[in-house]
Amino acid sequence: MFRYIRRGKPDAGFPLFESESLKWPGFVEFDDVNGKVLTYSAQDSIYKVFDLKNYTMLYSISDTDVQEIKISPGIMLLILNRSSGYVPLKILSIEDGTILKDFKHLLHRNKKVDFIEQFNEKLLVKQENENLQILDVRHTGIREVSRTDFMTPSAFIFLYENQLFLTFRNRTVAVWNFRGELVTSFEDHLLWHPDCNTNNIYITSDQDLIISYCKADSDDQWMEGNAGSINISNILTGKCLAKINATNGSPKDEECSSSTGSSKQSRLMMRSTVAAALEDITALFYDEERNEIYTGNRHGLVHVWSN
Template identity: 65%
Template structure:
């Protein structure tokens, strides 16, 4: 548990400074003539940190790895000139990074996965990586989904109309589900929900064990005729269903107990975040965050300004492993004027308590104590920070919090990655202050 000061701010979030800046764009493009994604700057869409390595994915499909030991770029992970990396995933089971890519030679129509041990990435030995699912057809709208909470991988092959579940520990196939009538699959800690094509009066559902695919229960859920289904979600043993202009229904899939929440109290969100072990879920709607329990009761509403990105996703917010804090990029209180138009010009990084909705720490451009960390004497390997504090907090498009290093990483529209942390903190010093 982090020590909290009298002012109420956890000590690990005090004295945060802008410590480092990395650039995914390389001005020496002539050194990488085959990488088309280096032709122009592109915004950061995803950041993942593994020990002392920061990975940043740009919208152009470029993925760069940076060392926090040397504060230099290690390599680009694009191993082919026509490779566009769409997403990355850290597999802690074998300490490898999985890249999900498409290729120009394939008209960007099929997903290809590759796993590379982190240790080999550190050495810039990308040829040590291995392709995954080579025999699977992942043409659009096929997909691959990594489910970290139960060590599974779910893929969907359109050509075969088949869903397959693999073990994330060794990539072995566990079971397949072949059914053309399945419209969607929802996963949770130990269960999987199959959502079938709706009929005029109900939607057929099946609850499966995610470990072996065994059917645990088959049932129909009644629907209002001719009304659009806003969402069907699974939350542990609960089924959340909402139709247009109707109340939220929370059904216990074991005993069929039903709870209804008024449509005026619970309006359809743009996204959910499920905190399975806390039996709570977050809803995001129009940039606001609310916390609910499984009885449909509002636990907390976040008191601070709106999220910068209304349709937020897990690439631009971070929830700690203890499920107690959410770190997000929010609209700041100041505005700037541009040809008479008043608009938000810079955001802040807010740390909020999930159970109370209170903002307990903030990296804000208005903070007079927020500084650029001084360069350590004799540290010739350290990169130069060219951005100002305000520039670093403008147009943040991706965010990640490294809990081991106690560092926040943000990426922006210019393809820059910024490191926010306490001055010159090391792993040993961090453990001492928590």
């Protein structure tokens, strides 16, 4: 796809899921770990699973009680509508939708559920003003982490290679293990978006580096205006390894396509200042083979950052 963007031809690809009604609150989720695509049509309350290789539909899930679906390697967790004292849960095979386990998790009555997350056989459950519970669904063991040590994050990223998970809260990132222990906090990685926009975060395939759109150093703010920085940090140590900001960055020519009324694409080539390129970034991607970082902003421009 990037070669088409470079040529100014983003429409050179092919359409997908044309038969599906995916408008909000419907969605499409690409799962490269399992090689699957999950879609949800809010119009008819149907989830469908497709093969990521050829986009053929494998099976569908039609259940109006399904509140949310979580995907892990090999399995899916179905979170059903909560009853007064418990939440029904189902674990399905990601390959064919077969139910592997059907059980209920007890809850404190009259307290909202902050989150239910799944990582392989581990289930993380947190209710309002309660301790974090880490369940082993195979052996039914439960470990609790004090609510003062683990506060509800706004987002998670699971690190399957390292058996760890990232939490995002108030622009900060932390790394935890499944014993409920804090593994890493980052020395210089204050995210730009307070609500953790994961479109602006990239984890390398080895899961050793995190690349994020961050707030610039306070010492640089006077010269950068509204520009942020792109920070690269080691996940296991929390050390900041590199940073692209207005004083050291130099993107390649940026390319974008704009549509006329007849949908004819015209290629725009322009140069912009580094500070402008670091403003209003809405998406970030790292090409590990080419060692290039791609950023897109709210104006529809794509910048390429390269050595």
